[in-house]
Amino acid sequence: MQEITDETELRELIGEPLPRAWEKERTSLHELDRAWLAASPFCLLATAGADGSCDVSPKGDPAGYTLVLDEGTIAIPERPGNRRVDSLRNILTNPHVGSIHLIPGRGDTLRINGRARLVRDAPFFDDMVVKGHRPVLAIVVEVEQVFHHCSKAFLRSQLWQPETWAPQAVPPRAVLAQTLERPDATLSDLEDYYGPSYADGLYRGQ
Incomplete structure (x- = not known):
């Protein structure tokens, strides 16, 4: 270099x-x-x-x-x-x-x-x-x-062009969390945690 x-x-x-x-x-x-x-x-x-x-x-x-x-x-x-x-x-x-x-x-x-x-x-x-x-x-x-x-x-970067978006290019949040942060948690529990109800706790903390 x-x-x-x-x-x-x-x-x-x-x-x-x-x-x-x-x-x-x-x-x-x-x-x-x-x-x-x-x-x-x-x-x-x-x-x-x-x-x-x-x-x-x-x-x-x-x-x-x-x-x-x-x-x-x-x-x-x-x-x-x-x-x-x-x-x-x-x-x-x-x-x-x-x-x-x-x-x-x-x-x-x-x-x-x-x-x-x-x-x-x-x-x-x-x-x-x-x-x-x-x-x-x-x-x-x-x-x-x-x-x-x-x-x-x-x-x-074409950041705002939807045709360039690839959200599935890396594993979902639940998989990342289990692999890197919470190996003792089940994938099912993490999928529930980061699922649709996750937004319910945005202002009360989780």
Whole structure:
């Protein structure tokens, strides 16, 4: 492998960005960013621990779940999950986060980078109730950098083109769980667990 070890070498290979690639960065949310967040049901949240170890966590809810508190602040509700809280533990020691907000069918995306803190209660939690579930905490992000990405990655991957989808290319979730995580469980029990009723526990935890 021919490794790249410094930015000079990297720039020689990749080149310099066009001025507009730098100039599109903003430090506050535009009305179009607010509209994007109101339409987005999903984001990927990147964090890093004090030791530099990284984590990317998916976050999803009905469209508009990322609340805009003001032009420089957003809030993302935390829903029941596996309780590993990798990203939350990272935020406690390193507040720097990055997020990519998606709208299904759109190739462009919205990136928001900033500093996060964990909030266990606030009046805006009432606006985060879904199916009667009020989040136990929220990730509040002070926006430091915001801009839109173009569609190249989505066009290359053909992500939104159903004819390219192959959900059966790997074994179903129950088989993965038995093989990699829960070898003592029967496949039948795991198929029941991850079956149609799995969605019933999305907001109460399982």
